[in-house]
Amino acid sequence: MFMSTPRFDILGQALADASRTRMLCELLDGRSYTNKELASAAGVTPPTATAHLQMLQSAGLVVSEKRGRCVFHRLASAEVAHTLEQLAAIAPSDHLHRAQQRKAGQLAPLRSCYDHFAGPLAVAMTGRFVELGLLVERNGGFEVIPAAEWDRLGVVLPGRPGRQPFARPCMDWTERRLHISGPLGRQLLSHALDAGWVKRQSVKRGLLLTTPGRAAFEQIIGLDTRSVVPELSPS
Template identity: 40%
Template sequence: MEPIRDGDVDISGAARLLADPARARMLTVLTDGRAQPAGELARAAGVTAATASEHLGKLAEQGWLAVERVGRHRYYRISLPEVVQVIEAMAVISPIEPVKSLRGSRTHRDLRLARTCYDHLAGAVGVALFDGLCDASLLDIVDGHWTAAERAHPLLDELAIAPTDLHRFGRRPPARTCLDWSERRYHLAGGLGALLLTRMLDAGWCAHAATPRAITVTTSGWAALHRTLGIDRETVTTGRPEAESA
């Protein structure tokens, strides 16, 4: 008997899940990798709790979301990094919504400056970090792929990242490029991208902002980025109001 072979992929099915504005908004909120309660996602999407529950159920059924119960509450997070990659890729080719309020303008500014892209740093700061790592020869192209170089550097020393850490990402690539939707240039993803953001948060170089997904670079963080990689705050924030410093 001939073995049963899988058919073609149903791209339209995935597209339909993203086509609903409420689902798209909830997924976008979750792209920072953190779990959020259903009520918060409902508010972000501007829908009722019942409608949000229905949308979240469909996304969980397809394996896009993981659900965790804490008491009477359900917390949702994106379970597949590929979902974030698709959202970011679609953001690159999507029209920008007009800003209609002071709050919307601030949110747009904060996200363009620095934000999480799942578990790594994106926005103008993320792009500057990627460029700085390349200029410092900490990232090299090998056979068309980005590979983290194993050598000492003040940035790695200050963040307590050892060259051996670059072998501990399992099957995940140490470094890969991710096209930034707001800058239209690359920022750093992969294991090293995630590790750098984690250590920068731990070291107090940056912090999660009040705006969902936004990252605030602290005064000490700007000083550290300039000291280790030559990243200049004024250059990064040129053309945009500067982020508030913690």
């Protein structure tokens, strides 16, 4: 009986180019970008970027949507984003990326990974949840314990378990420690943006932690954000 096998070779071909991986990293913030923007991020010409994007689309990693006169590209799904973040945790970083990270400044302490928090602050937040008993690590995953703190953080807990985990552990690629993804991670980031606790930077995945955000995390879960993000960001 013939059994189909995953086509890892197709994914391997799609990821086997530094320009394409830079485009994927740019798309990891969950937003959509034009061909020209991704070409700039990858350091290639727009025609070359088009060819790269076609390969990424064929591999099922990226989808494109036409809006008006422009075509925007984004990651195909949250599952793709999660997989790329896990691969990044074991992949070596080249000298160019390290130079970009130094130049980015506040990008490293706090950033977004598709639809959830990432970076040192996200790892510290996750650790604090575990310390407070709001999260329990069990069987390689997280169990969420109902508590008033979740409501104050803008999280609506599910009435019953769903098909997908509500809180999924995600290996942070710079910290090599876990942060939270899944619906819980998505709600935390969404509420923080809506409440003005964090603000998106105009480029890249960096997030700016505001003064109200520092106060909220300290008051609700006792997290000393200054130990992770030392410099105050504009509120």
